[in-house]
Amino acid sequence: MVEEKADEILSEADHAHVAFLVVGDPFGATTHTDLVVRAKKMAIEVKVVHNASVMNAIGVCGLQLYRYGETVSIPFFTETWRPDSFYEKIQRNLSMGLHTLCLLDIRVKEPTLESLCRGRKAYEPPRYMTINTAIEQLLEIVQAREEPAYTEDTECVGLARLGSEDQMIVAGTMKQLQMVDFGAPLHCLVITGQTHPVEEEMLYFYRCRTSIQH
């Protein structure tokens, strides 16, 4: 993890060139911004090479990038921790007719409960949230609401392995997408706002009847 290695990266950079490779664009994550801030404070010169990121590659589904509102992250619910702060953001985006990109939780290098107790490092197997789980959680938190911002009939687009040869894109209602097996991670989900004709034309190719789209 970057956080653990930051000191090492920065101390090396004092006397040598250090390259730090990331998935996506370096500024997609606060962690990387923090690393740059620390480097700059130490007067270390930082050169950034930008890259494609889910934040713009998501445009492939046909929904226009300038029609997205705030991006949300959906964390894995646990028995005791079921945060729903993303709901309000989705609600706001939908009320303005905007699309919402939902980034789905990734759990890697999570220490096991046992290892935390014993002070030895052992990790849980990595977990990547599927579109199906995301929709399940999204629907769970609107159950108790009187005028939910979305329902199981709300249009969405599910995307798996975005940017790779076997990427999969399916457009449909939440209910429809819940029945789709999107396969290996990473998954992400767009909750569709108001659409324009060109957007609809593109979504047409990804509608549920066609199971896989490259």
Added chain:
Amino acid sequence: MVEEKADEILSEADHAHVAFLVVGDPFGATTHTDLVVRAKKMAIEVKVVHNASVMNAIGVCGLQLYRYGETVSIPFFTETWRPDSFYEKIQRNLSMGLHTLCLLDIRVKEPTLESLCRGRKAYEPPRYMTINTAIEQLLEIVQAREEPAYTEDTECVGLARLGSEDQMIVAGTMKQLQMVDFGAPLHCLVITGQTHPVEEEMLYFYRCRTSIQH
């Protein structure tokens, strides 16, 4: 222009591989989505190679990508055409504490008025909106408003030649940025919403006192 060449691109693709190179990510512009839609309708296979785009490279200034609202485009005002539909979007973003990425107008291959009259093709020299012009227009449209969403004291970040060796990033109020010479195009502007401490720490390095930041 893509629009004029689309037929040619698509007819060639019927019997050969055609590569179409763009600046930024292919789905940053509706035009390219439209080209893909037309290709798919003709059963032409389309492979997309994603790329960095201003939509994510903007993260370099330190404002977090997931804290941006809807992106706006600011067109060149003319004597008779002064559209301000972007104002409401900026207002909405600011009211939610979100940052606004303003993409500034590019005029290339604009036919001259004379050539339109005579039916011969002659073009105006290319024009690229500067940050200074953008701020001038932004301030002009709030002059008549009683409770403007922003004023000349509103914090912004101006970015020129993003992603290139000589990129320039300056953070400051609209009034401050209006005095800065950002040099050659392309320029873009972020109107800053509510900031978090990590965002502030990064902006610190780009504050107006330092004239150029690489």
